[in-house]
Amino acid sequence: MxxxxxxxxxxxxxxxxxxxxxxxxxxxxxxxxxxxxxxxxxxxxxxxxxxxxxxxxxxxxxxxxxxxxxxxxxxxxxxxxxxxxxxxxxxxxxxxxxxxxxxxxxxxxxxxxxxxxxxxxxxxxxxxxxxxxxxxxxxxxxxxxxxxxxxxxxxxxxxxxxxxxxxxxxxxxxxxxxxxxxxxxxxxxxxxxxxxxxxxxxxxxxxxxxxxxxxxxxxxGLCWLDVAITGRDAHAGTTPLDARKDALLAAGAILVALRRTGLAAGPEARVSVGRLTAATDAPSTIAGHVDLVIDIRHPDGEVLARLGRECAEACRAVAADYGCEAEVSERFAIAxxxxxxxxxxxxxxxxxxxxxxxxxxxxxxxxxxxxxxxxxxxxxxxxxxxxxxxxxxxxxxxxxxxxxxxxxxxxxxxxxxxxxxxxxxxx
Ligand SMILES: [Zn+2]
CATH class of the missing domain: 3.40.630.10 (Zn peptidases)
Incomplete structure (x- = not known):
């Protein structure tokens, strides 16, 4: 050398x-x-x-x-x-x-x-x-x-x-x-x-x-997870706060939980959501369905896979807290x-x-x-x-x-x- x-x-x-x-x-x-x-x-x-x-x-x-x-x-x-x-x-x-x-x-x-x-x-x-x-x-x-x-x-x-x-x-x-x-x-x-x-x-x-x-x-490495959160469309004026299945609210809580999951995985971990779509997109309708994509990255393949599982679990658990259901599927992963x-x-x-x-x-x-x-x-x-x-x-x-x-x-x-x-x- x-x-x-x-x-x-x-x-x-x-x-x-x-x-x-x-x-x-x-x-x-x-x-x-x-x-x-x-x-x-x-x-x-x-x-x-x-x-x-x-x-x-x-x-x-x-x-x-x-x-x-x-x-x-x-x-x-x-x-x-x-x-x-x-x-x-x-x-x-x-x-x-x-x-x-x-x-x-x-x-x-x-x-x-x-x-x-x-x-x-x-x-x-x-x-x-x-x-x-x-x-x-x-x-x-x-x-x-x-x-x-x-x-x-x-x-x-x-x-x-x-x-x-x-x-x-x-x-x-x-x-x-x-x-x-x-x-x-x-x-x-x-x-x-x-x-x-x-x-x-x-x-x-x-x-x-x-x-x-x-x-x-x-x-x-990189992994994209598609997350579909399902609650129930409802009227913003007539539905009491404790009777809602607000998919957009669940999505908001999921974003916060995902950040916590990413931070817990160390400084090299990246967890991001850059796309979030509410199906109804109307000011006076409580959104019954939201789709989002999680972009997860890490230099270590094993950590990346574990992080993917933790993010999916966080989505399901948080959605349930808000009376909704989250379906998570992997769109693609690059080692x-x-x-x-x-x-x-x-x-x-x-x-x-x-x-x-x-x-x-x-x-x-x-x-x-x-x-x-x-x-x-x-x-x-x-x-x-x-x-x-x-x-x-x-x-x-x-x-x-x-x-x-x-x-x-x-x-x-x-x-x-x-x-x-x-x-x-x-x-
Ligand atoms: Zn380039």
């Missing part, structure tokens, strides 16, 4: 911070909302324009572009040894409807910048490299999210993918074709050696610690994903070699890397974002932090791919 670190410290190339930043700003001109925000939903006209600009940069960098059934884009740089598996990096170019300029974009541009830095330094790698743009990470226009990487990882069948219908009534396969990026590449065409994803943290931990880089060890120890170590070594202050941390959000981790050794690099704000037009990451993260990415990829030739004859 110290050998690798010393080599990086003395001899390795660096990314071009200005180019990396100006490309962020160039992409941010496509699909502008509220001055500093972006709306580029997957396979929309705006997404297609962003893809085209990215493709121009890739071709100018000498990369060969391919795409697959899911519209995932692969920009390939050959290695000296074409028989070696590909060292890849990337993220996503699609955004939330009121998204920022960095979520996803930074990971794609940092991967491209790593390749550009190698071009500038005249370095050929032993293994081929790939820069990847995964389709529909956000899951806003097509559900579920992480769609492109999930299909690539074999988690979604071809026909299922093709026939997913968007919120605006369009078929996925038609939109992928319309974007110009429905290609003939299949996952078996790309043997991955490893995958690295740089992403803004989307939380406040790095900034609070004054760290420039997050070495991401895992992606926490926590541990990243590859060797790849994580390469990211950490790179941060050390570059003398950057870093933290080792799990990811609170889901990322494409969690899908790719099922295929190949994978790790992630976090970059701080101001006030931890993301999925917001105010989202901001500093140019120097983006460059530091991209340098870490470059070093990790280079260690993995191996240097075949550099202009000074070393390597």
């Amino acid at each position: 110290s050998g690798a670190a010393r080599r990086s410290r003395t001899n390795a190339p660096h990314v071009n911070a200005d180019r990396l930043w100006s490309r962020h700003m160039d992409l941010a001109r496509i699909g502008v909302v509220e001055t500093t925000g972006n709306c580029r939903l997957a396979l929309s006209d705006e997404d297609a324009a962003a893809r085209e600009l990215f493709a121009v940069w890739c071709r100018d960098a000498g990369l060969t572009l391919r795409s697959d059934r899911a519209g995932n884009m692969f920009a390939l740089r050959p290695g000296r040894d074409p028989g070696r598996a590909v060292v890849a990096a990337g993220s996503h170019l699609d955004t939330q409807p009121h998204g920022g300029r960095f979520d996803g974009v930074s990971g794609v541009l940092a991967a491209l910048e790593a390749v550009e830095a190698l071009n500038d330094a005249g370095i050929e790698t032993e293994a081929p490299l790939a820069v990847i743009n995964w389709t529909n990470e956000e899951g806003v226009r097509f559900a579920p999210g992480l769609l492109g990487s999930a299909w690539f990882a074999g988690r979604i069948a071809d026909e299922t993918l093709d026939n997913i219908v968007s919120a605006d009534g369009a078929r996925f396969a038609d939109e992928a074709a319309r974007s110009g990026w429905s290609g003939d590449m299949v996952p078996a065409d790309l043997t991955l050696d490893s995958f690295f994803e740089l992403h803004i943290e989307q939380g406040p931990v790095l900034e609070d610690a004054g760290a420039q880089v997050g070495v991401v060890t895992s992606v926490q 926590p994903q541990q990243f590859d120890g060797d790849c994580v170590a390469l990211v950490e070594d790179a941060a050390l070699a570059l003398e950057l202050k870093y933290l080792t941390m799990p990811s609170g959000a889901l990322h494409d890397a969690a899908n790719v981790a099922g295929l190949a050794p994978t790790a992630m690099i976090f970059v701080p974002c101001r006030d931890g704000i993301s999925h917001n037009v105010q989202e901001y990451a500093a140019p120097e932090d983006l460059a530091a993260g991209a340098d870490v990415l470059l070093h990790a990829m280079l260690e993995r791919a191996g240097i075949a030739r550099r202009p000074d004859g070393q390597g």
Whole structure:
């Protein structure tokens, strides 16, 4: 490790911070909302324009572009040894409807910048490299999210993918074709050696610690519970308070109980309700039916499962206290994903070699890397974002932090791919 670190410290190339930043700003001109925000939903006209600009940069960098059934884009740089598996990096170019300029974009541009830095330094790698743009990470226009990487990882069948219908009534396969990026590449065409994803943290931990880089060890698990609370519709004027089966009141008490359950499970637990619907939604009707969705997250799979059971139990018990009944069903669960120890170590070594202050941390959000981790050794690099704000037009990451993260990415990829030739004859 110290050998690798010393080599990086003395001899390795660096990314071009200005180019990396100006490309962020160039992409941010496509699909502008509220001055500093972006709306580029997957396979929309705006997404297609962003893809085209990215493709121009890739071709100018000498990369060969391919795409697959899911519209995932692969920009390939050959290695000296074409028989070696590909060292890849990337993220996503699609955004939330009121998204920022960095979520996803930074990971794609940092991967491209790593390749550009190698071009500038005249370095050929032993293994081929790939820069990847995964389709529909956000899951806003097509559900579920992480769609492109999930299909690539074999988690979604071809026909299922093709026939997913968007919120605006369009078929996925038609939109992928319309974007110009429905290609003939299949996952078996790309043997991955490893995958690295740089992403803004989307939380406040790095900034609070004054760290420039997050070495991401895992992606926490996630479970959604659908809760249907049934009481009895009643007249708000004629029904005494003690004679009601008020499903909305029960839901209110359930929210408080869920928070208590989450807090009791320790600081890493997340229990949230962001969607609650009262069937009647009328001021003078006591709601007889309420639906809500609980979003539960934890880095430990066993704790996550236990927390799911405790939340379900809390819903049933509290509903009964209010004369109602709660039916709880699991909509889906995603197990926590541990990243590859060797790849994580390469990211950490790179941060050390570059003398950057870093933290080792799990990811609170889901990322494409969690899908790719099922295929190949994978790790992630976090970059701080101001006030931890993301999925917001105010989202901001500093140019120097983006460059530091991209340098870490470059070093990790280079260690993995191996240097075949550099202009000074070393390597
Ligand atoms: Zn993202």
